Amino acid sequence: MKRRNFLRVGLGGFLGMSAAKGRDAGYARQAEITRTPLLRRELGRTRESLSILGLGGVALQGESPDRVREVVRQAVGHGINYFDVAPSYGNAEDLLGPALQPFRDDVFLACKTQNRDRQGAQTELEQSLRKLKTDQIDLYQLHALTTRREVERAMGWRGAMEALVQAREAGKIRFIGFSAHSQEAALRAIELFDFDTVLFPINFVCYFRSSFGPELVERAKNRGMGVLAIKALARQPWPENALKSRWPKAWYQPVTAPEEADLALRFTLSQPVTSAIPPGDLKLFRAALEIAHGFTPVNEGELRRLRQLSRGMQPLFPLEE
Numbered sequence: 639m640k641r642r643n644f645l646r647v648g649l650g651g652f653l654g655m656s657a658a659k660g661r662d663a664g665y666a667r668q669a670e671i672t673r674t675p676l677l678r679r680e681l682g683r684t685r686e687s688l689s690i691l692g693l694g695g696v697a698l699q700g701e702s703p704d705r706v707r708e709v710v711r712q713a714v715g716h717g718i719n720y721f722d723v724a725p726s727y728g729n730a731e732d733l734l735g736p737a738l739q740p741f742r743d744d745v746f747l748a749c750k751t752q753n754r755d756r757q758g759a760q761t762e763l764e765q766s767l768r769k770l771k772t773d774q775i776d777l778y779q780l781h782a783l784t785t786r787r788e789v790e791r792a793m794g795w796r797g798a799m800e801a802l803v804q805a806r807e808a809g810k811i812r813f814i815g816f817s818a819h820s821q822e823a824a825l826r827a828i829e830l831f832d833f834d835t836v837l838f839p840i841n842f843v844c845y846f847r848s849s850f851g852p853e854l855v856e857r858a859k860n861r862g863m864g865v866l867a868i869k870a871l872a873r874q875p876w877p878e879n880a881l882k883s884r885w886p887k888a889w890y891q892p893v894t895a896p897e898e899a900d901l902a903l904r905f906t907l908s909q910p911v912t913s914a915i916p917p918g919d920l921k922l923f924r925a926a927l928e929i930a931h932g933f934t935p936v937n938e939g940e941l942r943r944l945r946q947l948s949r950g951m952q953p954l955f956p957l958e959e
Contacts, residue, residue, distance in 0.1 A: 688719060725751070731766055731770055783820065837915075
């Protein structure tokens with residue numbers, strides 16, 4: 639894939655700039671960068687280098703096209719080159735495709751399918767290619783594997799994996815990965831196929847309260863896989879009768895206190911991961927972006943603080959027996 643230098647854009651007013659200012663003239667102009675772009679890390683054995691923070695399509699769902707164009711343009715200006723989306727994220731593909739067109743040669747685009755059969759996965763891939771306005775997706779993933787049976791169905795005869803391998807041979811996708819919210823399913827998937835990447839919850843509460851994550855991360859790294867993180871800014875399930883209207887796209891209670899958010903994201907980025915996708919809300923994405931720009935690994939005192947914070951919290955994902 640052709641790799642050109644990033645279009646240099648200003649960072650002011652990341653979410654507040656009016657949509658009118660983000661039209662075609664804004665896409666073409668170059669402006670002074672006011673801070674160092676985000677750090678990048680290698681993605682397993684792929685030889686790709688991704689920004690330590692990615693932009694997830696859920697955050698774009700339901701926004702106006704002009705707003706999405708401006709968010710994408712500003713994200714690229716910050717040095718973000720990793721974008722992740724899926725058909726299950728409402729109209730996010732329809733919005734992201736046009737917004738990414740001016741930058742497509744310079745970014746790493748990931749997409750997913752929840753279909754487990756060959757025909758369904760093939761059909762969904764073709765639809766995503768059209769919506770995303772590209773002839774090749776960099777990383778295509780089996781989305782949200784939850785049980786061993788589901789994994790084995792996708793890997794079996796006429797399963798989705800047949801479509802993904804065929805698409806890679808045809809040049810429609812470059813790398814194959816999966817996402818999972820179950821460590822058991824993830825470990826089984828790694829046993830059955832030589833995946834390039836795994837997208838998995840890497841979260842301080844889950845690490846300390848249920849030991850959910852460390853084994854999967856170690857296994858993936860030993861296989862040379864790239865590890866991509868989700869749920870870094872997740873706190874715990876919503877308490878009963880909690881007011882959720884402020885975060886309609888978050889099915890869990892997000893971390894919002896500044897100190898806790900800083901520690902939570904830095905904890906995730908201190909693990910052997912390439913990049914993290916913040917929760918699906920633009921306000922939370924903005925907060926994560928500020929933290930990522932100043933990233934330093936957590937120290938022993940901060941680990942003790944995180945362990946203390948996790949006490950009394952309910953982990954989003956228990957470790958399966």
